[in-house]
Amino acid sequence: MQQFDVIICGAGPAGSTCALGLFDAGLNVALLDKQSFPREKICGDAYGGYAYKILNTISTKFGAKLLAINQGAIIKRAKFVSPKKHLVEIRLKGFFSSLPRTVFDNFLLQMVKEETKTTIFENTTAQKIEVQSDGVIVTTQDGTQLKAKMIIGSDGSHSNVQSALTNARETLVETYPGIRSYYKNVKGVEQDCLEIHFLPNIPKGYFWIFPSTDGLNNVGIAANKKMLAKHHINMRKEFHYLMNEEP
Numbered sequence: 325m326q327q328f329d330v331i332i333c334g335a336g337p338a339g340s341t342c343a344l345g346l347f348d349a350g351l352n353v354a355l356l357d358k359q360s361f362p363r364e365k366i367c368g369d370a371y372g373g374y375a376y377k378i379l380n381t382i383s384t385k386f387g388a389k390l391l392a393i394n395q396g397a398i399i400k401r402a403k404f405v406s407p408k409k410h411l412v413e414i415r416l417k418g419f420f421s422s423l424p425r426t427v428f429d430n431f432l433l434q435m436v437k438e439e440t441k442t443t444i445f446e447n448t449t450a451q452k453i454e455v456q457s458d459g460v461i462v463t464t465q466d467g468t469q470l471k472a473k474m475i476i477g478s479d480g481s482h483s484n485v486q487s488a489l490t491n492a493r494e495t496l497v498e499t500y501p502g503i504r505s506y507y508k509n510v511k512g513v514e515q516d517c518l519e520i521h522f523l524p525n526i527p528k529g530y531f532w533i534f535p536s537t538d539g540l541n542n543v544g545i546a547a548n549k550k551m552l553a554k555h556h557i558n559m560r561k562e563f564h565y566l567m568n569e570e571p
């Protein structure tokens with residue numbers, strides 16, 4: 325059985341940043357993810373200066389690398405539109421940009437590969453997590469066992485680590501499934517502005533149009549799962565309606 329000081333479960337922004345944060349801690353670290361990277365993640369892809377600040381605090385080299393890869397739109401404003409089409413526009417303070425998560429998350433994991441001694445396991449699901457008196461044993465989908473003194477759960481909103489270590493699973497009452505796609509030649513949008521539209525026929529839902537790289541727009545819809553079920557809303561249908569009929 326392979327032994328580590330720390331197992332980080334999930335290599336999204338949280339897990340990869342955590343591995344970067346441990347780069348000079350002298351610890352034997354494993355980082356595992358059930359997917360192989362680059363991988364998709366439904367998201368508006370917008371991020372703020374805080375992401376840069378965190379990486380730069382860990383190491384100025386990491387901060388500089390983020391600035392170097394970013395060719396995304398520089399976002400200065402956000403528009404919020406109410407279900408009755410009232411508009412509120414705000415000016416965003418500080419740095420905001422966007423990078424597709426396939427690029428952003430992969431960039432972070434590549435940096436872990438290049439800049440740390442972390443042992444990385446992709447295509448590896450932490451299926452069973454057992455706490456013992458001297459640490460934790462993770463069993464993966466093919467029966468491989470990894471042992472560590474500590475586990476860090478960064479495995480997203482449906483965290484296996486969280487449910488193995490706490491009783492907090494039932495606190496996840498509000499989930500927001502989403503649909504997202506990239507479009508080019510979107511007319512009437514400004515490439516320095518986020519648009520968030522709250523929808524009259526989808527309670528607790530929103531439609532977004534965010535600037536992305538290469539003149540593309542990230543367009544998506546997300547809504548509260550319970551509301552979708554309660555009002556028998558088909559999100560895919562709503563998305564197509566909004567794209568085709570709603571000016």
Ligand SMILES: Cc1cc2nc3c(=O)[nH]c(=O)nc-3n(C[C@H](O)[C@H](O)[C@H](O)COP(=O)(O)OP(=O)(O)OC[C@H]3O[C@@H](n4cnc5c(N)ncnc54)[C@H](O)[C@@H]3O)c2cc1C
Binds near residue numbers: 356371
């Ligand atoms: C519709 C929508 C729009 C959003 N828009 C934005 C936005 O514009 N800007 C922004 O900053 N945030 C946005 N967010 C939030 C953002 O997506 C999350 O905050 C972010 O992804 C959290 O990162 P994470 O690393 O914690 O988890 P994740 O990015 O979810 O990564 C978790 C990783 O864990 C892995 N994993 C899961 N289970 C296991 C397991 N058992 N074993 C091994 N690996 C596992 C997964 O494969 C995944 O790679 C949005 C979210 C949604 C739903």
